[in-house]
Amino acid sequence: MHSSRFAIAGGALVLLGGLLSVAGQTPGPFVPQPIVPGGQIVALFPPTSKYLKKERIGEAEQNNLQKTVPGRIQSIVNIHNPSIEVHVVDPSNNTGAAVIVVPGGGHRTLNVGTEGADQVPFFYNYGVATIILRNRLRQDGYVAETDAVFDAQQAVRIVRARAKEWNIDPQKIGLMGFSAGAELVARAALFFDRFDSDNKAEADGASGASSRPDFVALVYPGPTPFAREPKPEVPRNTPAAFIATAGSGDAVHAVWADEFFGALLKARIPNLEMHVYGNGGHGNGMKDRNGTPFGTWQYRFIDWFRDLGFLAKPGVETKAAKDTAAFLAAPPTTK
16 A cells, blocks of 8 residues: 655645645745755845735745655745745855856746756855745746846845855855746846846845846846847946857757847957857756766856856955956947
């Protein structure tokens, strides 16, 4: 006779090896368990925030567990109290850099396994803090182009406001998005001034910190703002960008990647880098991909990251920051 196994986690009833399902509401805003042990959960907005559906913030998230790896959360749905999960690094190896990881999932789910949990130990080895974003989903009634983007932008503000507490350099905070998550990152890389202006008077725990990322990485991105008309202007202080995607094996995403790269290149934004791999498909985060070159994109990111000074000691101005300052000081080019 088959018997299901259950466990209690944070007041939630968990079906091990299947769907973690929680019914009803918590007494206050829902606070999830960490995806990776040791992570600190921080809500992005206060319960009274204008961005939240106050009648839903107590609803529990639903975690889809990977059947072949006991306890591993592969994806999440029903996110109404968006949050970040903070993983700091050992002081002896700390560079002060922080990567806010924005998982994909087509705005239907949040793929926090391959595009969230896997990044934590990888970046830890380089002295880089990893912050996993739990953003709201179109599947749950939110608008990806606004609600979910606001979550990504607020994540940058919260991490910057609490940088000292987490031993993070406030000038080394950026976003790495996968697929649908990269859609959010592309917008966050362009529209930070608008978000900051709209929230400068908000008592939201961000203490007036800027939402401008110091760098962005787009991995097999969904449609960026340059996929539609009217195409937005590219701010001259748009951050340095790293892009990686398969080519003809994932052509639609390669086109979107190329549109983003081309728009920033035309604007002469410093320190752009793109890798389009001849062999490969969509998804799978940092998996090895049977030894093919696309399985090494994360090391190309580290090369770029190191080249721009993000892996130096905390408090040392990055090449990325210096190059942006020099670009802003120079007359705009008309070519």
